[in-house]
Amino acid sequence: MRREWWVVAGVAAVGLWFLISIEPVLMPFFVSMVLAYLGDPLADRLEEVGLSRRLAVSVVFLLLTLIVVLTLLLVVPVLGRQLGQLIESVPAILNWMQGTVVPRVQSLTGMDLSTDIDQMRQAVVDNWKETGTFAATLLTQVSRSGLALVAWIGNLALIPVVTFYLLLDWDVIVGKLRGALPRSWEPAAVRLAGQCDEVLSAFLRGQLIVMLCLGVIYAIGLTLLGVRFGMLIGMLAGLASIVPYLGVIVGISVAGIVAFFQFGDWLSLLGVAAVFGFGQAVESVVLQPKLLGDKIGLHPVAVIFAVLAGGNLFGFTGVLLALPAAAVIMVLLRELNDRYKNSTLYDTRQPRTDDEEST
Structure with a gap:
């Protein structure tokens, strides 16, 4: 490893310590x-x-x-x-x-x-x-x-x-x-930054709009059914949909219990299921293809772990940083995995690339 990499690691460590100090x-x-x-x-x-x-x-x-x-x-x-x-x-x-x-x-x-x-x-x-x-x-x-x-x-x-x-x-x-940036690092850094921006766009722009739309659909549907706390349950289900299928599971469970407790018949449960089924259909047919498309996303387990870890380490600030940090780390891990698969460490028959020879 070159001396420059030790300098970068030292600067990164000092920067992380500084951020933790002024959290x-x-x-x-x-x-x-x-x-x-x-x-x-x-x-x-x-x-x-x-x-x-x-x-x-x-x-x-x-x-x-x-x-x-x-x-x-x-x-x-x-x-x-x-x-x-x-x-x-x-x-x-x-x-x-x-x-x-x-x-x-x-x-x-x-x-x-x-x-x-x-x-x-x-x-x-x-x-x-x-x-x-x-x-x-x-x-x-x-x-x-x-x-x-x-x-x-x-x-x-x-x-x-x-x-x-x-x-x-x-x-x-x-x-x-x-x-x-060092001139030799700029092309790779710009490429990685573009991949990070793609992931962040999918979550911070597309996914937030999807969550908001689902929350509005659930809230309006439950309110029209006359379910008590319909707006609250709908918006919470929309927020929970940041993890795939978690929003519909939480929402339909809570709304079903409230509706059955309120109306006392099984027909109300069918109405609740119809509301969340309509929301899922809109998400699958309209929202996901139009807003997210084939953009790179985060695995649901990674989302849950990132939010919990960020909140535990840095409180509310950690929750805000959790998904962006997880997206960046995911892109870097994919890059490391690609470099590893193309290196002689993984397969001695692989030729060394120019980037590997320079590092």
Whole structure:
């Protein structure tokens, strides 16, 4: 291994240590990077139409702001209200399970679940009594840690500012990074960056739009059926669809239980199945081919592992970075695998390429 590779490894290690050290302040910058990455293609297209870069970025920034504001004003209050109603209904659901479901299960299987359900119900009721105390304690802690609250609000206020300037100078930043690469590394680095962009586009652009569309379809369908908490269940199922088939499994299970508990007949379950079946058909026929096509994707297991590992290591910032980091690592691993398969280490009959000889 050449001496330059040791220098690169040392710089990468120092950079990783630095990022870990300043992790508490990185959240607004990473959120802004994601937003700028999502908005840059639209800004480029507006530039091609004839707008200046600043005007194109201003239009994209206004669109992003409008989407966020409308979401906060229209969707969040409804979801919050339905979440509160769902929490209030948990004791009644447990009582129904103890009085209706448990006897049926016991008659069919011989298993006595009454003790477990009763303990679960009692634990929920006991915790309900402590909800007010917990809320008061939480408010006290927030008021005592005024500086932390101010810092949190300041981080939120930084996001639109940083997003605007990143969008404005995105192409300049990319060009400078490319210009700083060693000349012998530039072709391979640009090729790998293109593959990484393809994966990130599939997830951060295509997959997010697919998730949003599925959430809207599920929420509207369940609401039209009259299922309680239909919007909340639908949007959660849409978010869970980042892992293939997880959204429909979670959504149809929760919506089916709520619908059966609400209406008390099996016909409502057919309606719930029809809603999620329609959503899956739209995803397979329209959304996936149009938005994702044959782009490289991440394996569902890799998605689950990346999100859990990122959240455990770096909290909310780690969750934001999980999928982009997993996509980049996947591309690099594929490149290493290709180089290994074409090397004499894998097969002594393989001729060495120019890149291998130079490294």
